[in-house]
Each structure stands twice: as structure tokens, then as C-alpha cells.
Amino acid sequence: MTERQLQIIHAALQLFAEDGVDATPTSKIAKTAGVSEGLIFRHFGSKDGLLKAILEYGGERVAAFYAKIANESQPKDILRQIIELPFSIDESEYDFWRLIYTLKWQRRTHLENITEQMLSLSSKAFNDLGYEAPELEAELLLIVLDGVATRALLTESYDMKTQVKNRLLKQYKLD
Amino acid sequence: MTERQLQIIHAALQLFAEDGVDATPTSKIAKTAGVSEGLIFRHFGSKDGLLKAILEYGGERVAAFYAKIANESQPKDILRQIIELPFSIDESEYDFWRLIYTLKWQRRTHLENITEQMLSLSSKAFNDLGYEAPELEAELLLIVLDGVATRALLTESYDMKTQVKNRLLKQYKLD
Amino acid sequence: MTERQLQIIHAALQLFAEDGVDATPTSKIAKTAGVSEGLIFRHFGSKDGLLKAILEYGGERVAAFYAKIANESQPKDILRQIIELPFSIDESEYDFWRLIYTLKWQRRTHLENITEQMLSLSSKAFNDLGYEAPELEAELLLIVLDGVATRALLTESYDMKTQVKNRLLKQYKLD
Amino acid sequence: MTERQLQIIHAALQLFAEDGVDATPTSKIAKTAGVSEGLIFRHFGSKDGLLKAILEYGGERVAAFYAKIANESQPKDILRQIIELPFSIDESEYDFWRLIYTLKWQRRTHLENITEQMLSLSSKAFNDLGYEAPELEAELLLIVLDGVATRALLTESYDMKTQVKNRLLKQYKLD
DNA sequence: GATGAATGAGCATTCATTCAT
């Protein structure tokens, strides 16, 4: 990934997240990135190729996130880490996540396996902790965390983060 | 609202929800609705005018939803009704809600005041029921319900609905 | 010519003169005239048919103008009348003449024979008065009068009319 | 101004003059110029931008015309030059002038200040020559020259040019 | 006669993509 390619990816990510993929012309990406329009196509083949590159680029970081969690052995630690997830998104990554969530509503994105992974991980943890219906609990936790992420990504300066997190940790007796 | 206008609205709603507003050409709407392309503009002025008409058309039903809840006097009934909300969406209305949720990520839509209304209603109910942090509880409930709706709208044949609902009713001691 | 037809003709004339024929939609004509759009086509067949009707409607008055002049027997009287022409246009007829002059630049209009008539009439008069080059004089007079009309039609509240007329009458020793 | 831009400008000028701006589709301009339709918009932004470019392009030559006259010191020379004006339009510039005169009847064009300049220049010249009513004379001269231009531009192979010019020079005792 | 809903061809404009340099 060269310097020029990163410039393009960052510009596109920002614009895609802000205005939507369809509403962002490649000409605007080129201008924002400070490169010629042709270069986008030389490097990424097409606008869709660029989108895919962005998704992969961000996907790597998501994978890293998960590697950490899978390493934990204690079910309580696993749950704690999973709950931490949406609260630990750095603001520099908001654009990426906004894009992911936007795409969710239109085209299947690669996030599905992530959802599956998370469901199975937390389901197992709930089971280990003796919950009666671990799959249902896992489902509900997923729903809550997805909701949290949505609310945080869409609300400017969302300030209930910490309280929500503590309330969740308390609910699952992880504090 | 004439027959023809409804044809157009239904066709557009379906396509907008499926492919996104930007990715849906008016020509395709016309073909799907079985009318001439010009008619769209005669009736709705512009593509954006059509979108607004759809939002209003659906918005009326949302308002009706709320009218019911606001009438309840018992806090427990209010909460019960609010929780019922995402579970009672008829499949015939999925397109509308998918559109609403999609738009949320791109342009501010009129759903914000709905969010506010819901927060204040449930916050008051939680307060009446003696919850320690009623606003936090309301916030969390909103998040959960938003998450439920999202999951139901995006997952084909989502079959955990009932279990999730019961689990929630139980958590808030409403069963 | 029914009442309704006149309404349409007057509305169209005004709009055609103001914005140009091409830039005036039939819908605007209908609205201005206070009739339905369909009626225009029932009465005039097409937009072009309407234009032709306007031209004929106005053309009759032009023909009447000429009939008077042709009746004069004295060359001086003929010239005087011809010179009077552009100065005697009533403001209520400005729209019509503006339209005529506009059309001149795009499509041949029926005014050509008028020009020819005028040339031959004044040419004969100049000849009778012993001018050396009567055709040249006729040509020049035509040019001047056309210029006067243009200037008057395009200049709001053109106030040199009388002076210009007197100057012309004097030049041709008709005062 | 690149080669391609000139191709477009010439094609557009010809078509605008012939059929009128409104009646000339950009597709026809593109075809006539032998370029793609998109190129028109890349270079001129819009159809109106193209029209403005044409007007500026031609306007420079008009300005040059005037610079010459303003340099003359003798009133007789000034008048002679002004009278020369409409007779010295090269046939290659007919399209441009036809366009200018057409636009006069619909939208205010930049020719107004030219009219004003010409009026003040000739008015001063007439005054210097001791004419009784110099402003009236200037007005009349403008009218005549405008009429000459009109007649020449609208009449194919107008062959009285020289005679008219000589007649005018004689009338103002400039021969 | 009169209306106005409906049509569809045509228009200006945008934009992803190609390609010569």
C-alpha cells in the first residue's frame, strides 16, 4: 500500500461515510485526495474496487480486535472484552464504522461472519457462566452492543457512553 | 392520494428500501409502478418530493402508533407497549422501516423527534416505577429496541423475536 | 374567434414576447390564460398553430394599416404616412411587434411581403417627387424606420420619438 | 483556448445563430463539432456557460473595433469610422452578429454599453461639427446604422451596401 | 366544448471509466 493509495483510501472513506457511496463522485475523491482522477482507476480498477479495498483495509483492524478476545480463557473476561468493543471505538475510526453500518442496509457486507463469531463466543461464555438460555443472552447482548454503536456513531458527542457501559457490566455481574 | 400515486409510492418504497434511494433511477420506479416516468414528476415534482411523500405516508402510521401509547396511564403499560413496538412491525411495513433506517445513516430524517418522544415517555415510566437512573434506563431501552428492529429488519426470517421479547418483558418485570 | 380563444392568444402573445416562443411552455400559457392545457390544442392544434394564429390575428391589423396608405394619391402623403408608421404603434401592440421582430431573426415570418410592399410604395413616391435614386432612398427610409421601431420597442419609455419623427419629416421636406 | 474548445465554440455559434439558443440541443452542437457531448460541459460547465464564452470571444473583437475609433481626434474621422462600422462586418462574423441581435430581443446582452459609447462618441462629434441638435443626430445615426446591420444580416447577398454607405457619407458631408 | 391525467420523446447534465501522453 503506497502513500498515494492511502491518500485515496482516506479521502474516499471520509466522503463515503459522509455522503454515501453513491453520492460521492470519483472526481471529488480525487480532488480531496489531491491526485488525478485516473489514478484511482489505475490503483483500484473501479469505484467498487476502491470500496472493497477500504473494507479490507478496515477489516484487518477488526480481525485484530477479535484475535485478542479469542485468546482470553475466562468467560467473564471474554464478555467484558466483548462489551468493551463498541465503547472502545476511537473517533478516528468513526468514518469506517459509519460506512460499515451504512452498507449493512444495502449490500451484504463482510461483517456477517464477525456477527457470527461474536455470537458463538459470547454464547459459549454465557453457557460457561451457567446462564439458562445462553444463545438468547448472546443474541440480546449483540443487539444491545449494535444499538450502542449505532447510537454513538449517529449522535454527535454522545456522552452517556460510560454510564451505559457500567450499567451493562453491572447487569452481567462483570464489575 | 389517487390510485396512481399509491402505485408509484409503493414501487418507489420497495426499490428505495432494496437498493437505496440514489441507486434507484426514476425510470425503474416508473416501470415497476407501471406508469410513465413523467407521471412521477407530475405528481411529486421531483425524486426528492417522492421520497418525502413516502416518508409522510409512512409517518402517519408511526404517529398513530404513538397516539396509542401516550394514552396509557400505567407506567408498566407504557413500557410494555414501547417494548412491543419493534416486535409488532408487520412484514408489509418492512420496506418502510428499512428505508427509514437506511436514511438515518445519510440524511437526518424526521425520526429524531420520535426518538426524543420515546426517550421522554419511557424515562417518565421508569421514574414512576422507582428506577434509580430512569434516564439511563430509558436510553438503554431505546438502544435495545433499536437493535432489535435492526436485527429483525436485516435478518431474513428472524425467529428469535418472541424469545427476545419475553426476555425483555421479564427483565423489566412486566410479565 | 371565441372569448376563450382570445384569452389564449393574448396570454401567449404576452409570454412569447417576454420570454421567447421556445422558452414559453404551453402549461404556462394555459395558466396565464386561465384555461386548461388541453384547450390550447383543441383550438389551435399545436403550439406552432397557436403562434400562426397570433401572427394572423396581428397581421390583419397590419394589412389595415397598409390599405389606408395605398389609398393616398399624393406622394408626399404616402411618405408622410409611411414615416408615421413606427411612431404610431400603440403601446398595447408592443408585445405583438416585439414578437414579430424576435421571430425575424429565427424563422422567416410573413413580414417579408410587407417589407416589399413598403419598398415599392415609397420607391414610387420618391420617384414621383423627382429623387435621383428613388430605390436607394426607399431602402434607406425602410432601414431608418426599422431602426426606429427596434429602438422604441427595446427602450423602456423611449422619449425621443417626437423629435426623431420631426427630424425625419424635415429631412424629406414633408413638414 | 484549446483546439477542441474552438471547435465547440464555432459549432455552437453557427447553430445558435441559425436556430436560436433554445432550439439548439447540446447534442447537436457536439455532433457538429465532432466531439462528445460531455466535453461541452467539461469545458464550459453548462450550455449557458458556452453561450457566455461565445459572447466574450466575440466581444473582444468588438472592443478592438472601438479602440480604433476612440483614437481618432477629428470629428469627421470619428463619424466616418462609425458609419463604416456596419459595412465592414466580415461575412465570417455574420453568425456572431446574428446571435447578438437575436439575444437583444430576449435577454439583455452586453451590447448596451456599446450603444451608449457609440451615442456619446457621435454626439460629441456632431457637436464639434456645429450641428444644432447633436444628441438627436447621434440618436438618428445609431438608428440608421442598426437598421443597416439588421438588413445586411437578414438579407442574403445584400448588394446595396456600398450605395447606402455612400449615400450616408454624402448626407453627413463626409465624402 | 372543456378538463386534466397521462404519455414519451427529448433535453441538459453527471459521472465512472478509458487512454494517449
Next chain:
DNA sequence: AATGAATGAATGCTCATTCAT
């Protein structure tokens, strides 16, 4: 690698015209 001129298909929209009532 990099540019940016050039393309042309597709888009939202307009408008003269038709037709059922």
C-alpha cells in the same frame, strides 16, 4: 507511475401532445 482530456451511457426532469371523461 501519473495526468487529465475525452467519452458515452445513464439520470432527473420538462414539455408538447393525446385522450378518456
